[in-house]
Amino acid sequence: MGLYYWGLRDTSAAYAVNFLNLIPVATFLIAVALRAERLSLSHWPGRMELLGAAVGVAGTMVVSFCKGTRLPLPHLHFHHHSQAGAPTAAPHGARDMAAGTLCLCGSCVSYALWFVVQARVAKVFPSRYWATALTCAAGSLQSAAAAAVAFALTPTGDRHGWAAEWRLGWDLRLVTVVYSGVFNTGATFVLVSWAVARRGPVYPPMFNSLSLVVTAAVDAVFLGTDLYLGGVLGAALVVVGLYAFLWGKRKELDAAAKGDDREQGLR
Numbered sequence: 001m002g003l004y005y006w007g008l009r010d011t012s013a014a015y016a017v018n019f020l021n022l023i024p025v026a027t028f029l030i031a032v033a034l035r036a037e038r039l040s041l042s043h044w045p046g047r048m049e050l051l052g053a054a055v056g057v058a059g060t061m062v063v064s065f066c067k068g069t070r071l072p073l074p075h076l077h078f079h080h081h082s083q084a085g086a087p088t089a090a091p092h093g094a095r096d097m098a099a100g101t102l103c104l105c106g107s108c109v110s111y112a113l114w115f116v117v118q119a120r121v122a123k124v125f126p127s128r129y130w131a132t133a134l135t136c137a138a139g140s141l142q143s144a145a146a147a148a149v150a151f152a153l154t155p156t157g158d159r160h161g162w163a164a165e166w167r168l169g170w171d172l173r174l175v176t177v178v179y180s181g182v183f184n185t186g187a188t189f190v191l192v193s194w195a196v197a198r199r200g201p202v203y204p205p206m207f208n209s210l211s212l213v214v215t216a217a218v219d220a221v222f223l224g225t226d227l228y229l230g231g232v233l234g235a236a237l238v239v240v241g242l243y244a245f246l247w248g249k250r251k252e253l254d255a256a257a258k259g260d261d262r263e264q265g266l267r
Contacts, residue, residue: 001139002146003107010100019104021060024205026112028053031201036116038252045251049202052245056206059237063216066230115192115201122197132189139185199249206245213238 008016031037040046125131151162168174195204213235220227 001107002143003103003110007100007103007107010096010103016100016104018061019108020208021057022108023111023115023208024053024202025057026108027115027205028202030109030112031116031119034116036119037200037202045248045255048244048248049252052241052243052248053202053206054241055244056238056241059234059239059241060208062234062237063213063231066228066234068229068233071227071229071232112205115196115205118193118196119201122193126197128190128193128197131193132186135189136181136185199253203249206242210238210242 004016004019007019028037032039038046039050041050121131122128154162168177192204216225216227216231216235219225
């Protein structure tokens with residue numbers, strides 16, 4: 001997450017979000033390379049898994065880069081109230097696309113490795129709540145160390161704004177911190193660990209593409225963001241790819257369960 005925020009600062013939101021869509025592919029490749037996931041292209045379930053992953057990623061790219069005809073949608077006009085007194089954000093600092101891209105690539109690979117590691121951890125340490133608590137504690141220590149290093153490298157004359165940046169009040173910033181900690185980190189890590197233990201490391205990141213579709217739909221209805229035909233077609237590809245992957249995964253699990261039952265019957 002730290003690498004992703006660094007990359008987001010040096011690039012842009014539209015550029016950085018595409019690397020989240022590459023996490024399923026990176027997880028799939030790393031899991032197959034480390035033999036944490038079996039891929040058999042000689043049978044239809046394995047082919048459908050590979051095809052579903054490819055179609056899902058293609059759909060996210062269509063959503064991100066293709067527009068086409070603008071679609072008229074009813075809006076709830078919340079955006080008019082939220083933008084009425086909002087100041088225009090000014091660019092903060094010079095952007096370094098090369099360094100930002102490296103950070104985003106590192107974030108993508110780190111996420112993929114985390115999913116693969118969770119599959120191994122679940123076998124030797126099945127307590128998901130303690131695993132989540134230890135993960136969050138380790139992340140807090142890393143973030144504190146990174147903040148201390150950044151503060152030490154900051155010129156003395158530029159340190160006067162740090163107190164204001166770290167100060168929390170009864171405002172939207174506090175709500176964002178609490179929501180991110182409770183739901184986006186704590187609850188998500190527990191649910192992802194549970195899903196990895198039951199369905200493998202590639203299963204949870206496949207839903208990243210679906211979250212992009214849901215975000216685009218909610219953004220269009222509540223915030224009035226324009227929705228284009230390319231986004232709808234990309235969303236359809238994401239749904240088709242996700243369904244194909246889940247179908248192949250389900251058939252693969254059913255075949256593995258039948259094989260285990262057969263071995264137990266022979267014993």
